[in-house]
Structures are given as structure tokens and as C-alpha cells.
Amino acid sequence: MELSGQTVKVNKPRPVNLDLQTIRFPLTAIASILHRVSGVITFVSVAILLWLLGLSLSSPEGFASAANIVDSFFVKFVLWGVLTALFYHIVLGVRHLLMDMGYFEEMDTGIASTKVSFAIVAVLAIFAGGLVW
Ligand code: HEM
Incomplete structure (x- = not known):
């Protein structure tokens, strides 16, 4: 095998599949990756949501500012995404804890x-x- 000018000896020629279009993750792997992503989204959003809560509780003007921030479609869409990520993390987290107790460990039940x-x-x-909304 030729590797950047050097010749490397391999005992057996191994099958190579670097065609990413033919590689498919199992559903359980996708669920696991998304669980990590939703955990990170939840972690980041907790700080922002606490700041927003603090602002809304600071004074009547603060409440009006917080209500004004939340009043745009974009912010509402982000809030919806954050809530959905939190729900995802909780539901798939409970599934994870059940797996820790020995349930859904086979491929079909998983x-x-x-x-x-x-x-x-x-x-x-x-x-x-x-x-x-
Ligand atoms: C503010 C709330 C939460 C935050 C910020 C958070 C964040 C995270 C993060 C960043 C991870 C690491 C993911 C990884 O490395 O794969 C994680 C793992 C986990 N979370 Fe949460 N989480 C929260 C609430 C919850 C709740 C309510 C549950 C309830 C079921 C839960 C269940 C789990 C489980 C079971 C794991 C381990 C997953 C694994 O081992 O792959 N989390 N969480």
C-alpha cells in the first residue's frame, strides 16, 4: 500500500468503504447523537432563559422588555426549538435510564x-x- 511516498505492508487487504452515501446510521445511533445535541442545547438555553426570567421579574419595565423580546416570530420559533429539545432530552433520557435498568437492550426492542x-x-x-403561540 502506498501512503504519502512510503510503502506500508499490510497483512490482509481490508475492505474499504469511504462512500459516505452508502453508510447508514441505525435509528438508535441517530437517537443517541440527537440526545447529546439536545443536552447541549438545553444547557446553553437554560442560561438565556434564566436571564430572560430575571429581566421579566426585575420591574414592570423589565417585564415589558422581556415580553417585547419574546414577541417576534423568530424568538418564538427559537423558544419552540428549545422546548422541543428539552422534551426530546427528557423522553430519550427516560428511555436511556430504562436501558440502564436492562430494558430495550435488544436491537428490535431498541x-x-x-x-x-x-x-x-x-x-x-x-x-x-x-x-x-
Ligand atoms: C437542564 C437540564 C438538563 C441539561 C442541561 C442536560 C444536559 C445533558 C448533557 C449535556 C448530557 C451529556 C450528553 C452526552 O454526553 O451524550 C446529558 C446526558 C444525559 N441526560 Fe441530561 N440534561 C438535562 C436534564 C435531563 C433530564 C430531565 C433527564 C431525565 C431523563 C436527563 C437524562 C440524561 C441522561 C440519561 C443522560 C446520559 C446519556 C448517555 O449516557 O448517553 N437529562 N444531559
Whole structure:
């Protein structure tokens, strides 16, 4: 095998698949990655939401400023995303804790519990939309 000018000896030629279009993550892996992403989103947003709460409780003017900030479509959309990420983190977190107790460890039950969790999060995302708008 030629590697930047050097010849490297390999015992067996190994199969190489670097065609990313043919590599598919299992549903459970996607759920796990999204759980980490939703945890980071929740972590960052807690600081912003606490600042907003502090502002709204500071004075009547502060409350008016906070209400004014939240009054735009963009901020409402971000708030909806944050709430959905939090719901995702909680629902998939509970699934994770159940797996720690020995449930849904097989591939078929793991995929089934992921699908059920996604469905619950979808319902909660609609609920979050109702809360925000
Ligand atoms: C302010 C609230 C929360 C924040 C900021 C937060 C953030 C995080 C972060 C950053 C991780 C690490 C993810 C990783 O490295 O893969 C994590 C893991 C985890 N969180 Fe949360 N979390 C919160 C609330 C919750 C709640 C309410 C639950 C309830 C079920 C939960 C369940 C879990 C579990 C089970 C893990 C471990 C996942 C693993 O081992 O892969 N979290 N959380």
C-alpha cells in the first residue's frame, strides 16, 4: 500500500468503504447523537432563559422588555426549538435510564422504543407550539 511516498505492508487487504452515501446510521445511533445535541442545547438555553426570567421579574419595565423580546416570530420559533429539545432530552433520557435498568437492550426492542419515543416527542413538540403561540 502506498501512503504519502512510503510503502506500508499490510497483512490482509481490508475492505474499504469511504462512500459516505452508502453508510447508514441505525435509528438508535441517530437517537443517541440527537440526545447529546439536545443536552447541549438545553444547557446553553437554560442560561438565556434564566436571564430572560430575571429581566421579566426585575420591574414592570423589565417585564415589558422581556415580553417585547419574546414577541417576534423568530424568538418564538427559537423558544419552540428549545422546548422541543428539552422534551426530546427528557423522553430519550427516560428511555436511556430504562436501558440502564436492562430494558430495550435488544436491537428490535431498541428500535421499537426509539420509534415510540420519537412519536411522544412529536406530540410534545405540537404541545410546545401551542404553549409558545
Ligand atoms: C437542564 C437540564 C438538563 C441539561 C442541561 C442536560 C444536559 C445533558 C448533557 C449535556 C448530557 C451529556 C450528553 C452526552 O454526553 O451524550 C446529558 C446526558 C444525559 N441526560 Fe441530561 N440534561 C438535562 C436534564 C435531563 C433530564 C430531565 C433527564 C431525565 C431523563 C436527563 C437524562 C440524561 C441522561 C440519561 C443522560 C446520559 C446519556 C448517555 O449516557 O448517553 N437529562 N444531559
